[in-house]
Amino acid sequence: MRLSQMLFVTLRDDPADAEIPSHKLLLRAGYIRRIGAGLYAYMPLMWRVLQKVSQIVREEMNATGAQECLLPQLQPAELWKESGRWDTYTKAxxxxxxxxxxxxxQVALGPTHEEVITYVARDMIRSYRQLPQHLYQIQTKFRDEIRPRFGLMRGREFIMKDGYSFHADEESLKKTYQDMYQAYSNMLRRSGLAFRPVEADSGAIGGSGSTEFMVLAEAGEDEVLYTEDGQYAANVEKAVSLPADAEPSPFTNYEKVETPGTETIEKMCTFLKCSPTNVVKNVLYQASYDNGMTVLVLVNIRGDQEVNEVKLQNELTKVASQYGASALLKLVVPDADAQSKWAAKALPLGYIAPDLTDDHIKSAKDIAPKFLRLVDKTAVDLKNFATGADTAGYHVVGANWNEQIKLPDITVDVRKARPGDRAVHNPQQTIQSARGIEVGHIFQLGTKYSQAMGATFTNEQGEEKPLVMGCYGVGVSRLAQSAVEQSYDKDGIIFPVAIAPYHAIICIPNISDAKQVEAAEQLYTELNKAGIETLLDDRNERAGVKFKDADLIGIPFRIVTGKALANGKVELVQRKTKETQEIAIEDVVPTLKQWIQEAIK
Amino acid sequence: MRLSQMLFVTLRDDPADAEIPSHKLLLRAGYIRRIGAGLYAYMPLMWRVLQKVSQIVREEMNATGAQECLLPQLQPAELWKESGRWDTYTKAxxxxxxxxxxxxxQVALGPTHEEVITYVARDMIRSYRQLPQHLYQIQTKFRDEIRPRFGLMRGREFIMKDGYSFHADEESLKKTYQDMYQAYSNMLRRSGLAFRPVEADSGAIGGSGSTEFMVLAEAGEDEVLYTEDGQYAANVEKAVSLPADAEPSPFTNYEKVETPGTETIEKMCTFLKCSPTNVVKNVLYQASYDNGMTVLVLVNIRGDQEVNEVKLQNELTKVASQYGASALLKLVVPDADAQSKWAAKALPLGYIAPDLTDDHIKSAKDIAPKFLRLVDKTAVDLKNFATGADTAGYHVVGANWNEQIKLPDITVDVRKARPGDRAVHNPQQTIQSARGIEVGHIFQLGTKYSQAMGATFTNEQGEEKPLVMGCYGVGVSRLAQSAVEQSYDKDGIIFPVAIAPYHAIICIPNISDAKQVEAAEQLYTELNKAGIETLLDDRNERAGVKFKDADLIGIPFRIVTGKALANGKVELVQRKTKETQEIAIEDVVPTLKQWIQEAIK
Structure with missing residues (x-):
């Protein structure tokens, strides 16, 4: 393609509303244009990148025997009502x-396709003889994001590959899941990305095991916890670890003490001269279920620990049926507004005891008709601990479970793991933290959707069983942007060769110089003929502008038909290293061929 | 691909809700599955067909220098308000x-992208030096159809290639329009379709000239009028022709005659012993504009002619500004409901005169505050004609324009051309009719959108001018189904080789026969290696079932590893002709290679 004929406009300055480097660079380099909040036009260069990523994804999927298809983007509400996800996905x-x-x-714009594909499978799969099956599609998805941002990272439209597999048993599912683990690793490696597979929470998709594929980058929205030995990596939402041991308690006798102005753990520990590890902290939440039920939730956790709200949501989802509900809609964390509502019900915030009295529960009934107490495992082992006395300005110290305060039979893990903790698999290993961009996510769904929607098959024994399912997603547009986030410098983008829109760009420093033009035109023809995708910058612009643009858009190899022509040579510049060499014209094609092969192998 | 591993289910019976052969066949053969009204899953075989059509489209577009991109499917309402199309596209x-x-x-789901692309062009194009530009995309579009039907023909989701070109002047636009005419002809020819380019109405898209590409098929929703000499072809919505001459009038004197019970032209002509060509017919309509204005419209037309409502809508759109409106929202044709409303206003239906009296206009003011009379050219030349007397049960005969009834200065063409008429370019040629499926449509838009949205550029003289635009659409999914509509037999689909999901299918008659399996497996490997896309029917099914399925899904060439193996041969069957021959195993690859090359050249 000739730049003179392309709709090619770069910007000198960073666009105002772009927050992270990759978003700024894609806008400045003219890869994308904003059409509305979270909505972008993929301009011709970007479209080539996306096509290359799609092709890598397609090849890796096809190699596993998965079949490409395309499902509708508009989805009848009935399907989502059958699966029970309509309310959670459209309300709150x-x-x-x-x-x-x-x-x-009512119709929905698909953010994911479990319902549609289960409907298709219910219709088409009757017998174990048809299994396993794996269908996938590469498609634009929609999400009505609360806060669309970071360009293609969190847009309202984005391109995804989503695949769904159907199995007669868990063993077959696990095999496909392993194949996908490998296929996803291959996709990211072939795209030239540094990444890490991590254990993940399954969230609204559901199912048992799931792995996220994280592209490592400072601007990543996700926190990954891992150990140096490579044996453990998990999204912080899912991560488990061993907290530091609690310090010995300074308290020997149980007593209620006046502790004015100590609403925070820090103030309280200073006042009582104890460690936060000697404290049972009691945190209030409010949970709303899809049947309109609201539950007041009190979590007991060791004073130095934080509640992991994703784990908490999962616990609250598990007990949904106790409240006649099928899904958790919303978890209200104690913000100022909630706090003042609760305070108005005479809940002594900052001094709450590990359990609420019947009077408190009764007085809060119009906020939440039900009450649930959850005790985190970190609180269970404490002896002679300090905690709220259920009276403003007072704490109790030297308390013990089942002496002064009842400990329920069931305790939970709702604790947030954090860097510096010890690893569960090996306490010698310390938990480390890194930022990541979630680019892929694979799930063992099990029978969640097939059971809800009645998608069954007849097994070898002639019994009717629900299909066992897996699902596997990779963000194509997000992957493309994450490559930029991982690879740029002060001059612009440095695209990995495998997904760069073009391999090479020929810059003619002076288009009035017939020799320069002639050499460039000849190389342009030869390179493209040799399968080396080449841009020709034949614009009537200064050489400096052309070099700047070539650097900004990040084409891996730049060829300059300049002064060296006198010696039958051109200049060859590698975008990544800025390494420059003069090379005989006839060596350009074989050299680039070799470099490209090495880069994408 | 092995059929035993594919999600492959064919149906024995025609699905209940499919009306036309291609829709039935695509469902029966498992190419598509219905998910909701006008919503289909494209199963793996269909997706391959669509990918092949897309690739042909892409190649033809790229050859003209057009650049592929992808625009968002969600479109901010503001853009449609700028162009003035929000109301016409969302209301009524x-x-x-x-x-x-x-x-x-407010956001819309794009049925078309003039607004978005004009917004991009406004942002990026500043100078004539950047022109011309042509961007296109292949994308799923959405239409909230009143009556989704015929499978992919009139779905609520469909895949389209839409391209938009920008020019400094009309001459440049005309060149690209010609290039697109050629590219579209190439696409359809390469896809193996019989088609006809026809003059077309530009409809809601607007602009001056437009051409539709019609795939000829009995089930086509469109009527095409054409002449045998190949000099004229047009959509009936747009077509012009010369009607048969009027017969001499039997009336010599003007008089009002009692004609009881003659509300129709037929009854009236029988009663008065005259020809419909001696009659001026007066038809009432009701037009609603986007500013809420309603206009009562009376059309005078020769009694044997019908009103072309598309032409009438265009005339009513032209005069929108007279009523302070910018677009026509709706044209109510005189259905029973409208008729009874009008009758209640004492309008003597069946006996209406060529003009309404002031009293009538006044009495109908609450139906329509404004009144417009339009005279079709066919009514103008009549002498001594018969027409309504404005009194129920009475007509006038022997009337003449500007004697008894005023003829306005401006007359229009709102007449429906029809088969049997004479052609305008050569009255010796008779107009013929055929049914067609509109698969492509190319438009010379001019400055309609650039002017409305302020997308300007600076021309060579330094003046700011609106961009001159063209737009070009081809229905990828519709094209694929129209190929089936044009090519099937009692046994199933006969896919053109260029867009068939696979070139060949190997059927193993008996999978317990090791020799049959071995020969088939070897051919399967060799064929795919040679680039001949081949299916292997290795299912545990009877030979008859396999042959039936192969015929139903319409793979061009079938290879049977059966009895002939004893002589080192296999059976080769051509789907289209059912021609069968035995051929040496080693000749299969070269023979198929040659056949495929011949078929897609």
Whole structure:
């Protein structure tokens, strides 16, 4: 392609609303244009990158025997009601766009396709003889994001490959899951990315095991916890670890002490001269379920620890049926507004005891008709601990479970693991932290959707069983941007060769110089003929502008038909290293061929 | 691909809700599955067909220098308000899905992308030096169809290639339009379709000239009028022709005659012993504009002719500004409901005169505050004609324009051309009719959108001018189904080689026969290695079932590793002709290579 004929416009300055380097660079280099909040036009260069990523994804998927298809983007609400996800996806924090069509039917814009594919499978799969099956698609998805940002990272439209597999048993699922683990690793490696597979929470998708593929980058929205020995890596939402041991308690006798102005753990420990590890901290939440039920939740946790809200949500989801609900819609964390509501019900915030009295529960009934207490495992082992006395300005010290305060039979893990903790698999290993961009996520769904939607098959024994499912997603547009986030310098993007829009760019320093033009045109023809995708910068611009643009858009190899032509040579510049060499014209094609092969092998 | 591993299910019976052969066949052969009204899953075989069509489209577009991109499917309402199309596309008969996002902004699901691309061009194109430009995309579009039907033909989601070109002047536009005419002809020819380019109405897209590419098929929703000499072809919505001459009038004197019970032209002509060509027919309509204005419209037309409502809508759109409106929203044709409303206003239906009296206009003011009379050219030349007397049960005969009834200065063409008419370019040629499926449509838009949205550039003289635009659409999914509509037999689909999901299918008649399996496996490997896309039917099914399925899904060439193996041969069957021959195993690859090359050249 000739730049003179391309719709090619670069910006000198960083666009105002772009927050992270890759977003700024993609806008400045003209790869994307903003059309609305979280909505971007993929311009011709970007589209080439996305096509290359898609092709790598497709090749890796096909190699596993998965079959490409395309499912509708509009999805009838009935399917989501069958699976039980309509409310969670459309109400409260729901991120699904929904609309009413001209016949007054509700339809949704697909953020994911478990329902549609299960509907197809229910229709088509009857017997174990048809299994396993794995269908995938590469498609634009929609999410009504609360705060679209970071360009393609968190857009309202994004391109995803999503695949769904169907199995007769868990063993077959696990095999495909392993194949996908490998295929996803291959995709990211072939795209030229540094990444890490991590254990992950399954979130609204559900199922048992799941792995996220994290591209490592400072601007990543996710925190990954890992150990140096490479034996453990998990999303912080899912991570487990061993906290530091509690210090010995300075308290020997149980007593209620006046502790004015000590609403925080820090103030209280200073006042009582104890460690936060001697404290049972009691945190209030409010949970809303899909049947309208609201539950007041009190978590007991060791004073130096934080509650992991994702783990807490999972616990609250597990008990949904106790409240006649099928899904948790929303967890209200104790913000100022919630706190003042609770304080108005005479809950002594900052001094709450590990359990609420019947009076408190009763007085808070119009906020939440039900009450649930959850005790984190970190609180269980404490002896002679300090905690709230259920009276403003007072704490108790030297307390013990089942002496002054009842300990329920069931305790939970709702604790946030953090760097510096010891690893569970080997306490010698210390937990480390890194930032990551979640680019892929693979799930062992099990029978969650097939059971809800009645997608069954007849097994070898002639019994009707629900299909065992897996699902596997990779963000194609997100992967493309994460490559930029991982690879740029002060002059612009440094695209990995495998997904760069073009391999090479020929710059003609002076288009009035017939010799320069002639050499460039000839190379342009030869390179493209040799399968080396080449841009020709034949614009009537100064050489400096052309070099700046070539650097900004990040084409791996730049060829300059300049002064060296006198010696039958051109200048060859590697974008990544800025290494420059003069090379005989006839050596350009074989040299680039070799460099490209080495880069994408 | 092995059929035993594919999600491959064919149906024995025609699905209940499929109306046309291609829809039935695609469902029966398992190419598509219905997910909701007008919503289909493209199963793996269908997806391969669509990918092949897309690739042909892409190659033809790229050859013209057009650049592929991808624009968002969600479009901010503001852009459609700028162009003035929001109301026409979302209200009344509007076919655009619209929704309100979580920030209470209106967004639409793109049925077309003039607004988005003009917004991009406004932002990026500043100078004539950047022109011409042509961007295109291959994308799923959305239409909230009143009556989704015929499978992919009129779905609520469909895949389209839409391209938009920008020019400094009309001459440059015309060149690209010609290039697109050629590219579209190439696409359809290469896809193996019989088609006809026809003059077309530009409809809601607007602009001056436009050409539709019609795939000829009985089940086509469109009527094409053409002449045998190949000099004329047009969509009936747009077509012009010369009607048969009027017969001499039997009336010599003007008089009002009692004609009881003659509300139709037929009854009236029988009663008065005259030809419909002696009659001026007066038809009432009701037009609603986007500013809420309603206009009562009376059309005078020769009695044997019909009103072309598309032409009438265009005339009513032209005069929108007279009523302070910018677009026509709806044209109500005189259905029973409208008729009874009008009758209640004492309009003597069946006996209406060529003009309404002031009293009539006044009495109908609450139906329509404005009144417009349009005279079709076919009515103008009539002498001594018969027409309504403005009194129920009475007509006038022997009337003449500007004697008894005023003829306005401006007359229009709102007449429907029809088969049997004479051609305008050569009255010796008779107009013929055929059914067609509109698969492509190319438009010379001019400055409609650039002017409305302020997308300007600086020309060579330094003046700021609106960009001159063209747009070009081809229905990828519709094209694929129209290929089936044009090519099937009692046994199933006969896919053109160029867009068939696979070139060949190997059927193993008996999978317990090791020799059959061995020969088939070897051929399967060799064929795929040679680039001949081959399916292997290795299912544990009877030979008859396999042959039936192979015929149903329409793979061009079938190879049977059966009895002939004893002589080192296999059976080779051509799907289209059912021609069968035995051929030496080693000749299979070269023979198929040659056949495929011949078929797609």
């Amino acid at each position: 924090e729901g991120i699904m766009f929904a609309l009413t069509d001209r016949r007054d039917s | 008969e509007g076919i655009m899905f619209a929704l309100t996002d979580r920030r209470d902004s």
